[in-house]
Amino acid sequence: MRLRIRRTLAAAAALAALGTLATACQDSAKPDTPAAGPAATAPSGASASASAPGSESALARAQKHVQKFASCEDMSTDPKDPRLPSAEFTNVGKWGVTERGVCSDKTGHGEIVVYATPDMKAFQQAYKDHSEARRGAGETDYGLFSRVIVGKDFVVTPTRTKTAVALVDSDLRVLTCHPSYFPPDGYHREKALVEGCSLGDFVNSTDGEGSRNLEVPRDPSTEGPEKPGQPATGSLGLPSAGSLAELKKLVHPHSVDCTNMSTQDAAVRSIDYKPVIEGDPRAWGVKERAVCGDLAGERRAHNLNWLDVVSDMRTLQTRAKAAQLADLKDDGRLMATGSKLMVGTNVAVETNSPSIRHGLYQLQFLYLNCEPGFNAPAGYRLEKSLVEGCVLTNFER
Template structure:
């Protein structure tokens, strides 16, 4: 009888680990193929589970495997990880790192701290596109968005700890094991290849579904120029910075600001300049930072300036800065690289071009002035 109990217990444990193999019924999935390297234990079981939803071939536990990124999140012995391996999802042109932590709460706690450290270091958008997928007893980190989309069809859930990370309506949202993080089946992506966001506004002029009647999906804010400078430091080079009115008012043949004349007439309450205004060499890398007391006034003036620029040939001057706004702040820049970083931080560009619309996957919100929208889509510099 004791032997029978042992056999029954072993069968039950095997059933829990190999979910698909124990579903039963006529539609049950066939047993998955064995791990390709002969790996045993929890890591091999994790691979078998993952392979029900995506490819996971050539599993290797070698720490020096070239498929492992040099800046990989963690290693065996860290974050309570006892086993780790990497496999390939060749159809999706990506890899999947599988980790088995002995204490899932410790793993999530360490990941949250990692995200907070990144944000504190200036990368405010870190973790918005988390690819850390938590399961029962293991963690999968795919490099491909396509793989992540396949895996969230299982019981794996995306762990996000960035406080601004959205979980749109229609997606599952569950509490993580640590405060300030959540688990969901939403895969975020700035290039539109992730999970569809039905809350993402489309073209308000065309009355497409998804455009909020009021409000925003979220814009950044700052309490001062110093706070704004710190906020955008990962996107805008402010090594050389000045709030001196004479310096801030400088314009260059290569860098034209949006705000001209008296800043107060634009609703601006504070203004600074990042970059080299001139000197031994030509002015370069000029970007203007603004705190804004009256955003509607700023957008109204910016619309008039933008339409005056479009009047001749329907195009903005290459040297013209674009106005990227938050709730009570703005950045004027003609650098596509800086703007890409700012979009990651949830800034949006004030676009007043008649007939403008954005493809699915990009943000498009109502501006505070009629005839303009706020967006992270630039036809000449699309993301992805």
């Protein structure tokens, strides 16, 4: 068995796209992502946020600037304003913040929290420290989907992704302090005021409303310039196994529980567990197939996952594409109980469990996605499949 297992933060980030598909806006709903623009790269001492006597407040100036690009109405500095997030990452007197307010994003149907700071470097350092602490506590994707947007002497955290995109189309920039974050080609990335953070105009998001990823799927067999976190071929490789026994050893117990495995009952299914392969598996290019889980007894069958050793991967992906498009045809959504096809070079796993798929992503399995127009945010794998119109990825909405 040949397997190249390299755990990446991109795979860990895939967990965010699964079960928590959010922390919804990862402190955006609780401000999680400060952004910073070119103005924020000026030396911290150069930005004078404090207001001179009788002059307009720094918060009011920030609101006027934001209003050039987004809706920011009814500004309030009341600490008990119900529009404020229930759990914020900072407040007045911390992180160099001198004023804080919240305004209504009436166009985007959300809110924007605005922080004024005369010391942008102090704010960025505090946000970096906060992000590292959250990741150290187990939130490995924290900060990857930053929605913290900074200017020269203020920071805004919109609750709506589309509003964040509108703001970075200006001179404001997203502040990101995640070690595995790299924007796709076509977007800018520059140094922030502290090491380990960057400023950019790409809004990374799992809700499909972030900045467009204009990169095309990479062909793992094609040599090309090395990508951050990727080898020169553009692929981390896919797993393989020579038999069902080897495949079981590979995935059990790291992801799929194969304590109970049966080849005779491989065609079993239940109302809650629908396999990808229907009918004779040989017609799908599969030479060996088994089912893991609890087959029907006192209870109906449950925890079902299927293992496949594949002799013709192109045929398997072609048949799986047709089945996926047929499922999407009715309402544009995949059946919740239907399994997703996770593929390696000559093996596959069929599962409808997000947690199992997360484990498989760490083993370098990728999901065959044939949804028209699908693309993945930066930081996730996106590679060509063997059939036109599909990609292999570790990102799920």
